[in-house]
Amino acid sequence: MTPAAAKPLKPLHRRPAPFLLGLLALLGLPALAACTLLEEPAPAPPRQMVTAANPLAAEAGMAMLRQGGSAIDAAIAAELVLGLVEPQSSGIGGGAFLLHYDAAARAVSAYDGRETAPSAADEALFLDAAGEPLAFWDAVVGGRSVGTPGLLRMLEAAHRDHGKLAWSSLFQPAIRLAEEGFAVSPRLHALIAADKYLKRYPATAAYFHDAGGNPLPVGHLLKNQDYADTLRLVAQRGADAFYKGWVALDIVNAVRGAADNPGLLSYPDLRGYHAKRREPLCLPYRRWTVCGMPPPTSGGVAVLQTLKLLEAFDLAALAPAPGESPGAEAIHLVAEASRLAFADRNRFLADSDFVEVPVDRLLDPLYLAARAVLIDPAASMGQASPGLRTPQAHSPAQLNPPSTSHLSVVDAEGNAVSMTASIESAFGARVMVRGFLLNNELTDFSFRPSVDGRPVANRVQPGKRPRSSMSPTLVLDGDGRFVMAIGSPGGSRIIGYTTKAIIAALDWSLTMQQAVALPNFVNRNGATDLEEGTGIEAAKAELEALGHEVNIRGMTSGLHGIRRIANGPQGGGLEGGADPRREGVVLSE
Known part of the structure; x- marks a missing residue:
């Protein structure tokens, strides 16, 4: 509810x-x-909660919590259902980043399940015979764009550390739904109808269309026995059943056999994949501590940079009234801070296991204080430049179609999960195997390996993880106690969506639901985007007067967050928010 x-x-x-x-x-x-x-007593505030992009997924997570499961248990069950009912966004054929909060230890841990480039890949992966970058969709559709999936290895590692229920039990809701069927949602139907690549490969075409080749209608009962069978194997044997044996061989054959655009993924790539536990990035922000993911995602660094750059400004004084949109002054300050963060992101952020990423320097308080001086409340700086000198080239801009899915969970013991999972663009590579879609995450690499003779940090290298923008975030109070879990899908705009929700909740004291529903505004070191069809459009003229180029456009975030309420009739509890732009819900008890 x-x-x-x-x-x-x-x-x-x-x-x-x-x-x-x-x-x-x-x-x-x-x-x-x-x-x-x-008088009847006031109801006790909820102590455990799941918010996810589909009601069936949220219910699967709540079912685990009712059985005494942990936040990790609930997140795994919910994500396995998302891979079935929201297949265009995430699933076992893709990857994820996960932050976990341990209430007893008051500690945050970070899990990296990002896909890796095949061992046979090189810097020319997305170049044509003349050495020029492929057209984006020519690179995406087919096996060329498929990286080694990382989701299941990551979930297994997190469950080993923080799970309470049996691994096999977490798969039962998704297996049951796959066998009994689920109703095609309006969003899934619309995305099928709009996608011109889903008929490229027979298995994908047959799954998403009826016998006449028409998109599955809203309400159609969609069953997926192949997915159920795959999950049953992994439930019984662990993630090895996915990365070794027949499932892995079928993945490799599908990638290498993709007509017109075969890929390089190999059986040893799958056998050798490792999820990584990394050190989270945590910085103070006003009276809170904000924690994000380190590279290979750029999200943690960029969100933290943006927030720290804004500390010198009184954002609380610019809070919109309840039900109203942020004003031009607030949008301007956030956009200018985001320009600076994206200038650094586009130059420096990549897989730190392969290239030097100066994370400590980028998050150094003195460096950020010097950068903040560049923000003029009365005028836009225009395009910002990176703040450090390095031999790396600026990463050229390329398409980054939004997809992905985010979920947040808090269990009865106060443990929390913030997880963002993805197969990259909607429907990934459009290659389906054993009931699930494969990712196209390799197109998150820069297609050009160098610019003006200088290497691009995010170039393709064998075994490397492509740069992401996923930004799962946890917020703690001064004593290290949980305050909030938040994140979003949305391509490179994820960073702006997540930052908006954090500012709305912390600086503007909006409820979690109000924070996620607040109109979106994003700047990626170029034009300032304002969400179409919302009250925020009224800020356009004033922003232009400050020197902004302004675009009005659709901005379909998928923010899902949970916040601890410090005071309440029963001593506090939880409140949640589900983005009204998608089909998500908040469930709690």
Whole structure:
């Protein structure tokens, strides 16, 4: 049940009945006692919660929590269902980043399940015979763009560290739904209908279309026995059942056999894949501590940079009134900070296992204080330049179609998960095997390996993880206690969406639902984008007067967050937010 749907319990009577007043008078008791006796207590605030991009996924997570499962258990069950009911966004054929909060230890851990480039790949992977970059969609569709999936290895590692329920039990909701079927949602139907590449490969075409070749209609009962069979194997044997044996061989054959655009993925690539536990990036922001993922995603560094650059400004004074959009002054400051963060992101951020990424220097307080001076409240700086000198070239801009999915979980013990999972663009590489879609994450690499003779940090290298923008985030208070879990899909705009929600919740004291629903505004060191069809469009003229180039465009975020309420009728609890731009919900108990 979402917080908006919860209705407070009403007292049985507004006033004591006359006969009761008389009885109380005979007993010498005050009439107020009747009111007290007849008032029902306020409901206890929720202590465990799941918010995810589909109601069926959120329910699968809640089912694990009801059984005494941990936040990790719930996240795994929810993500396995998302791979079925929201196949265009994430799944076992892709990867993820996950932050976990341990309430007992008051500690954050970070898990990297990002895909890796095949061992046979090189810098020319996305170049044509003349050495020029391929057209984006020519690179995406087929086996060339498929990296080694990392999701299951990552989930297995996180479960080993923090799971409570049996691994096999976490797969049962997704297996049951796959076998019994689920109703095609309006969003899934619309995306199928709009995609011109889904008929490229027979297995994908047959799954998403009826016998006449038409997109599956809304409400169609879609079953997926192949997915159920794959999950059953992994439930019984662990992630090895995916990375070794027949499943792995089928993945390799599908990638290498993709007509017109075969890929390089090999059986040893799958056998040798390792999820990584990394050190989270945590910095103070005003009276809180904000934690994000380190490279190979750029999200943690960019979100933290943007927030720290804004600390010198009184954002609380610029809070929009409830139900209103942020004003031009607030948008301007956030956009200018984001310009600076993206200038550094586009130059320096990549897989730190392969190239030097100066994370410590980029997050150094003195460096950020010097960069913040470049923000002029009265005028836009235009395109920002990186703040450090390195031999690396600027990463050329290329398409980054939004897809992906985010979920947040808090269990009864106060442990929390913020996880963003993806197969990259909607429907990934459009290659389907054993009931799931394969990713096209390799197109997150820079197609050009060098610019003006200087190497691009995010160039293709064998075994390397492509740069991401996924930004799962945890916020703690000054004592290290959980405050908030947040994140979003949305391509490189994920960074702006997540930053917006953090500022709205922390600086502007909006509820979690208000923070995620607030109109979006993003700057990626270019034009400032304002969300089409919302009140934020009114800021366009004023922003242009400050020197911004402004675009009005659709901005379909998928923010899902949970926040701890410090004070309440029962001593505090949780509140959640699900992005109204998608099909997500908040469930709690």
